Amino acid sequence: METLEEDELCFPQLLNTSCTKLKRSQFEAILTYIILSSISLLTTTLNLLVIISISHFKQLHTPTNVLLLSLAVSDFFVGLIMFFQIVLINGCWFLGDIMCTVYQYTAYVITSASVGTMVLISVDRYVAICDPLHYSTKVTLKRVQVCVCVCWICSVIYQSFLLKDNLEQPGKYIPCSGQCVVTGDYIAGLADLFFSFIGPVTVVVVLYMRVFVVAVSQARAMRSHVVSVTFKGTVSVTVKKSELKAALTLGVVVVIFLICLSFVICLFYFNSCLNPLIYAFFYPWFRKCLKIIITLQLLQPDSCEANIL
Template structure:
């Protein structure tokens, strides 16, 4: 299966090898849609995820297992905004002036970063499953040390997987002889990628969240039935369960947005529809912009942390100990 990503006609770009590439013209509407808007989204993505990284890294109260997973996801999202989006803009709005090796490196990096995001989403789903479905053993099973080890392993696995999938590109020069950077994936590799990086993770996520949803509904009914109880022990248990359920709902929204952004790309890639592939790839990248927006909408600690950061209160002594919850 060949997956080629290229657009439009109008701009002629001469190449040293007497070949040419065809790219969109310079009409103002095309400039806005293909350059200004994507560039703004790229900057916004990097800025928002940088806020998440600073918040979770700096404030001691936010050093929880779940937030460490969010931190890992924010790192991959930051790399999407800083690296993948700009190169995708260049690849589709100008002739590719970089080398074949750099073209292959871009696609390798794209696979590594996006796959790391997928693994992070799966780990977040597992975390919420254990927190809601096995709350008594959650604190002993899911510790900061355990989560950090899982995050490191997930990134190592992502690097290995990305390098394996795109390995052929380094041994086949001439991909950008026409001033274009095109990724070619054979049918076997494309099918493996579809299964490993999308079908299996999605099935795992759906199964876990169905279980979380069933338990959440059950617990909500139990809490409603005992709402008149006023003992301290129940009050603490009620608050804890309510907090876990709220976190599960928030991260459920995160997963739904992930599926909406990732599904079109994998469907288009497998179908070989090149005319829609550029849009679907940027939609996949756009997921990295939406994740911190979801945090801002659902997590009060993130809004408070951003306020502390932009007002430079973070520079004050002992700012690490500020109450964020």
């Protein structure tokens, strides 16, 4: 009976303070390991390709793509920290309190940055669709780069403040050896719920509802205008077709992100793997970049000047 109890503990030598392992069959543990490892590898690889593509090719240095780059960076790190989830397959953490705090802190920063980037993407599409004549002056490359930097810096500062006690005393809130958790007070939890979820989701939903209404109304106006002036030849349109396609693509990204964020952490991790697949499906430039990278044409002189669009 004593042997059985020891086998159920994360640290058998710490009989009184050790956490218990999760009860999983060998098949379930192996299957979970394979699935998480595959998602982690796929997520890091695909998002690294997005990062290389947007960073390397000058034609892709646009405000919208800078936002996609920020999202790809956060998704890339999500893929990396998934390796820590693999460590926790049996419910035991063997890397110590300091690494536990670093892991949890990094995960929270990445999540905050991802949510902030989604808000910026929504603002970008809102201006592009609802105020297209002033888009190029309002949304410049430099302004978007500054906004992205501010988003990441604020995420780091915000989570540092929120997890202050955990950073100062790693393992302070861990009830038993072998567990990896960070926590705070009730008020901080409510504030985090609002600033990291309710507030951003509300902004994203409102902006995209406005984008949808404007896009539909402009599409109807364009159709009626085409019918009335067909004999006059070409028609001037307020919103470019490419902008509408970008709004649709990023809208899909945002919706899937919100769905995954609203459910469980596994779906949130899987969402980071889905984003590059969405880009590959909707964006021809991403498929062209993949071909250039895979065939090593990227190493050729002046490859950054290649015609991607």
